[in-house]
Amino acid sequence: MVTTPSLVRLPRFSRTERTLHWVHASAFLVLLASGLCLYLPSLAELIGRRPLLKDIHVYTALAWLAALALVLLAGDRRRLLATAREIDTFDADDRAWLRGRRTPQGRLNAGQKLNAIVTAALAVLFAVTGFFLWYGERNHAFRLQNALIVHDWLMYISFFLLLGHLYLSLINPGTRHSLSAITRGWVREDWALRHHPKWVEQMRQGER
Ligand code: HEM
Ligand code: HEM
Structure with a gap:
C-alpha cells in the first residue's frame, strides 16, 4: 500500500534540546578523533605531534563541559527537566518493547531512552577518568592505575553505540x-x- 506523506508537521525537539545535542555531538566527535590519534600508534606516528593532539583533546574536553553548562544556564531548563523526567520513566509498553515486542511508543522509544541514559553516564565517566589522567600527571597522589584502561573501554563502548546511532539516523530508511x-x-x-x-x-x- 502506498501512503501519501502527511503535510502536518509536529514539533519534536525544542531549540534547546537540539543545541544540547549538537554541542554534545560535535565535542564528542573531536574528542573521539583526537583520542583515537593518541590511542593508535600508527595514527600517532603518522601525525607525529602527540603534545599538540593531547592539548586539542584536553581543551576540547574543557570547552565541551563549559558549553554544556552554558546550554543548561541559558536554555529552556523547564523543558529539559521535563525531557529528563520523560527519559527516566519506563512504562509497561516501554518494558515490553525492551523485551522485543513492538508495543506503541511515546515521543522517545525505550531504546532511545536507554541511549540517552547510557550517553549521559558515559559523559560523566569520561570526564572523571579524563580528570584523573590529566591531574594524575601533575600530582602523583591522583594517579590511578586503571584510569587509562577504563577511559579506553569507555571509548570502545561509545564507538559502537555511535555506529548504531548513525545507522538509524542517517542510513536506515524507516528511521532516518x-x-x-x-x-x-x-x-x-x-x-x-x-x-x-x-x-x-x-x-x-x-x-x-
Ligand atoms: C553526525 C552525528 C549525529 C547525527 C546525524 C545524529 C542524529 C540524531 C538524530 C536524528 C536524533 C533524533 C532521533 C529522534 O528523532 O528521536 C538524535 C538523538 C540523539 N543523539 Fe544523535 N546524532 C549524531 C551524533 C550524536 C553523538 C556523537 C551522540 C553522543 C555521543 C548522540 C547522542 C544522541 C542522543 C542521546 C539522542 C537522544 C536519544 C536517541 O534518539 O537515541 N548523537 N541524534
Ligand atoms: C571530559 C572529557 C575528557 C577528558 C578530560 C579527557 C582527558 C584525557 C586525557 C588527559 C588523556 C591522556 C592523554 C595522554 O596522556 O596520552 C586522554 C586520552 C584519551 N582519551 Fe580522553 N578525555 C575526555 C573524553 C574523551 C572522549 C569522549 C573520548 C572518546 C570518545 C576519549 C578518548 C580518549 C582516548 C582514546 C585516549 C588515549 C588513551 C590511550 O593512550 O590509551 N576521551 N583523555
Missing part, C-alpha cells in the same frame, strides 16, 4: 526522517504515527 527532528525541530505526522503513536495522541490532546 528523524534527522529532520534534530536539525529543523519537526517531523511529519504520518512518520510520527508509525514510530511514536502515543506521542501523537498526547500532542492531539495538547499535552506535549
Whole structure:
C-alpha cells in the first residue's frame, strides 16, 4: 500500500534540546578523533605531534563541559527537566518493547531512552577518568592505575553505540526522517504515527 506523506508537521525537539545535542555531538566527535590519534600508534606516528593532539583533546574536553553548562544556564531548563523526567520513566509498553515486542511508543522509544541514559553516564565517566589522567600527571597522589584502561573501554563502548546511532539516523530508511527532528525541530505526522503513536495522541490532546 502506498501512503501519501502527511503535510502536518509536529514539533519534536525544542531549540534547546537540539543545541544540547549538537554541542554534545560535535565535542564528542573531536574528542573521539583526537583520542583515537593518541590511542593508535600508527595514527600517532603518522601525525607525529602527540603534545599538540593531547592539548586539542584536553581543551576540547574543557570547552565541551563549559558549553554544556552554558546550554543548561541559558536554555529552556523547564523543558529539559521535563525531557529528563520523560527519559527516566519506563512504562509497561516501554518494558515490553525492551523485551522485543513492538508495543506503541511515546515521543522517545525505550531504546532511545536507554541511549540517552547510557550517553549521559558515559559523559560523566569520561570526564572523571579524563580528570584523573590529566591531574594524575601533575600530582602523583591522583594517579590511578586503571584510569587509562577504563577511559579506553569507555571509548570502545561509545564507538559502537555511535555506529548504531548513525545507522538509524542517517542510513536506515524507516528511521532516518528523524534527522529532520534534530536539525529543523519537526517531523511529519504520518512518520510520527508509525514510530511514536502515543506521542501523537498526547500532542492531539495538547499535552506535549
Ligand atoms: C571530559 C572529557 C575528557 C577528558 C578530560 C579527557 C582527558 C584525557 C586525557 C588527559 C588523556 C591522556 C592523554 C595522554 O596522556 O596520552 C586522554 C586520552 C584519551 N582519551 Fe580522553 N578525555 C575526555 C573524553 C574523551 C572522549 C569522549 C573520548 C572518546 C570518545 C576519549 C578518548 C580518549 C582516548 C582514546 C585516549 C588515549 C588513551 C590511550 O593512550 O590509551 N576521551 N583523555
Ligand atoms: C553526525 C552525528 C549525529 C547525527 C546525524 C545524529 C542524529 C540524531 C538524530 C536524528 C536524533 C533524533 C532521533 C529522534 O528523532 O528521536 C538524535 C538523538 C540523539 N543523539 Fe544523535 N546524532 C549524531 C551524533 C550524536 C553523538 C556523537 C551522540 C553522543 C555521543 C548522540 C547522542 C544522541 C542522543 C542521546 C539522542 C537522544 C536519544 C536517541 O534518539 O537515541 N548523537 N541524534
